[in-house]
Amino acid sequence: MTTTEPVTPIEAVPAFAPAAAPATSSVSPTRRQLWRRSRWFLLSAVVLLLAGLLIAGLGGNSQYPPLDPRSPDRDGTRAVVHLLEKRGLTTRTVATEAELTAALREPGTTVVLPEPDLLTTPQLDSLSDVRRGSDSRLVLISPEAAALDAFAPGITLATVSAGLPDSVGSLSGPADCPLPEAVRAGRAELGGLLYRPGPDDIACYPRHGRYPLVRHTDAGSRELVVLGSGRLLTNDRLDDDGNASLALGLLGSRQHLVWYLPDYSGSAPATERKALTDYIPSGWSWALLQLGIATLLAAFWRGRRLGPVVSENLPVVVRAAETTEGRARLYQRAKARGHAADSLRRAARHRLAPVLGVPLSAGEPDPTALCAAVADRLDRPSADVRSLLYGTPPTDDAALLRLTDDLDALERQVRQP
Incomplete structure (x- = not known):
């Protein structure tokens, strides 16, 4: 007769049903682990972002050249143009010689040349021929001998003993002339280059027998105004003394105001072959520099983390x-x-x-x-x-x-x- 041993009841045996996993047995990375893994990448991204913003901010200050009527900077002339527009004048800028020629031929127009001596001699002669048949007012800012010979041969540039142009700092003073615009303005701040007027010219704001403001009138109503400096027109100095009144009078005598703003840097001649680098925007050089620095930093960081190569005798016992x-x-x-x-x-x-x-x-x-x-x-x-x-x-x-x-x-x- 065989006997069977008692079998332990199923209820007494621990079931192999799913057991609750301990909270510490999770294989998912914790927040601390994620932070330790990604903190250097986040820091590098923040540094690159701040560097890019700094470079972009520094590069945005030279957006406009001096005396630009679109510029709100201290050396811009946006304020005086805004005042003229409120008076009903129309203002615009031109950038090509053809547009400048058309503006000089328009009746009732004041044309401003901020840097006339940057024009070539053929350009000055061509514009002088065009201007003979117009009634426009031409305002030359800081012209030297070449521009004066082309537009107003009677006005000469004052020089010092060495033959260099005579100039003075901007200084407020009385007009001492019958020019209506200067009489209304009274004291104004003028300076820069000084000139000697012709017999029929009106010169104002004298500096030891020489003048920073001269008006020349040709036959008819064709006028030429020579300014030794454009400082009185700038946003920074417009509200000093009678600068605003004088600027509005000199630039607002006609219904239309045209400001000549060419790209004096010029483009390369048609016969000159451009290299591939000439077509790359200047901002890319900063971007490449930042990428190079980031690459070097990443290589240095990873190289230090990996450490030097260690030789190990074989065979190696691994537990x-x-x-x-x-x-x-x-x-x-x-x-x-x-x-x-x-x-x-x-x-x-x-x-x-x-x-x-x-x-x-x-x-x-x-x-x-x-x-x-x-x-x-x-x-x-x-x-x-x-x-x-x-x-x-x-x-x-x-x-x-x-x-x-x-x-x-x-x-x-x-x-x-």
Whole structure:
């Protein structure tokens, strides 16, 4: 007569149902780890952004040349042009010689040349011929001998003993002349180059027998105004003394005001071949410099982090725990949960099969025999055991952790029923 040993009730055996994973067993990176990994990249991005903003801010101050009617800077003339427009005058800028020629031919026009001596001699002669048939007022700012010879031969540039142009600093003083615009303005701030007027010219604001303001009148109503400096027209000095009144009088005597603003830097001659670098905008040089510095800093940072190369004698003994941890980290970085689950299940099957007496065939136990043996040992449904040992891969890290805990619980129950 055979006797059977009492079987431990199922309720007394710890179930291999999913166990609650400890809070510290998560493989997802923490906030502290994310911050430590990304802080240097964020710092580099902030430094590059600040450097770009600084360079852009510094480069924006020279947007307009001096005496530009569009410029709100201290040396611009936007204020006087705005006042003239409020009086009903029309104002515009021209940038080509053809547009300047057309403006000189228009009736009722005041044309301002801020830098007349930058024009070539043929250009000055051509404009002088055009102006003979017009009734415009031409305002020359700081002209020298070439421009005076072309437009007003009677006015000469005052010189010092060495033959250099005579000039004085801007100084407020009385007009001392019958010019209506100067009489209304009274004291005004003039200076710059000084001139000697012709017999029929009106000269104002004298400086030791020489003048920074001269008006020359040709036949008819054609007028030429010579200013030694455009300082009184600027936004910074317009509200001093009678500068505003004098500026409005000199520039507002006609219905239309035209300001000549060419690109004096000029383009290369048509016969000159341009290099490839000539077509690259100037701002790209700063961008390339920033990229080069960032590359050097990144190389220095990574080089210091990796450290020098260390020689190691072979063969090297690597502990199994280190190999397992390294492989697990590779799986984690690649998000290969399926491969990790397969490795865990395969190892569990290989450990369970000898305990239950299931032979290995081609390196693997028979799935049906193994699941039946486990189910018979624990008195559990075979389908549950198969789902655990041969189931689908987990979909997230939490499911992978639950699978690990379930496999551990299953092995403990099989070994210690």
